[in-house]
Amino acid sequence: MSADLPRFDIVTAGELLAEFxxxxxGQRFDVPGRFQGPFPSGAPAIFASQAARMGARVAYAGCVGSDGFGDLILDRxxxxxxxxxxxxxxxEYPTGTAFVRYxxxxxxxxxxxxxxxxxxRLDVDDAGLERLADCRYLHVMGSSLSSPAAIALIDRLATRVRARGGRISFDPNIRAELMADPATRAAVLTRIDDCNVFLPSEADLAWLSHGEPEAETVARLLDERRMSLVVLKRAARGSEAFTSGHAPRRVAAYPVDEHDPTGAGxxxxxxLMAAxxxxxxxxxxxQxxxxxxAHAVTRVGPMEGCSDRATLDALIASHGGAR
Structure with missing residues (x-):
């Protein structure tokens, strides 16, 4: 590796869990039912898997238990x-878990x-933080800002990445139950202030709105914050990218048969960040x-739909190329 290149393209940190x-x-949680799993999961883990399969050099900071679920996640x-x-x-503590019903x-x-x-209970020592900070991008997920340990680690890591010339991308994934916690709310707002690339959903953007139209909210964020790129995720209606002084770039979604929406965002x-x-x-x-x-929703399991570039190129080609 050239001395001029960072060690990693992308670093991320946060929750690792086994999902069922x-x-x-229509299956309920309060009556016996059948669940598939365990699947390795966690929003930043899904993100990391997709970026790595695209060829990016990715590093992860997190914590699992000394149990079979931890083995499952680390193996993946x-x-x-x-x-x-x-x-x-x-x-002492087991690997995190999640159960999902539709x-x-x-x-x-x-x-x-x-x-x-x-x-x-994730923690990284100073030497580990210095190693991780040698990256192009630190990617933060809002779901990871739900524990004091994670908030503190991401704060420390973001400071070091910024000092070394790296950039920060942030997917807020705002949820009402998370925003009820003052520490999490403050941490989300800090990352919004600090990021270069912002990846909100329509619901996330509405949470940040002052009652104005979407375009005005985006313009205000680009004008008042550090961010230089906002990519608005519109689910089945595609996505829209905004930069200062340029017309929005719109990309349509690819129609597919949906089996499990978990992990699509x-x-x-x-x-996006790997590219x-x-x-x-x-x-x-x-694109x-x-x-x-689109490919993510065609497989059952949060990380099972992660794909490599050849798979994505084939999907794009099957729909006539650029959209």
């Missing part, structure tokens, strides 16, 4: 080529065990991201 997925729509991260030197193993209307409900699991972000880190144009990065989000 209800087998049929390693198989995807992700550097796991900063993933700890807690001898309502008849397609909405999802989750039961998480994160607060009292290894996922909430994380795959979108992973493909940008590789020097791809914004238009090409958006790959849209294809990654």
């Amino acid at each position: 997925v209800a087998e049929r729509p 991260l390693s198989a995807d080529g992700i550097d796991t030197a900063a993933v700890g193993r807690d001898a 309502r008849d209307d397609g909405d999802r409900d989750f039961i998480f065990n994160l607060t009292h699991s290894a996922a909430a 994380d795959c979108f972000g992973g493909a 940008l880190a590789a020097g791809e144009s914004l238009e090409r990065a958006l 790959l991201a849209s294809a990654a989000g």
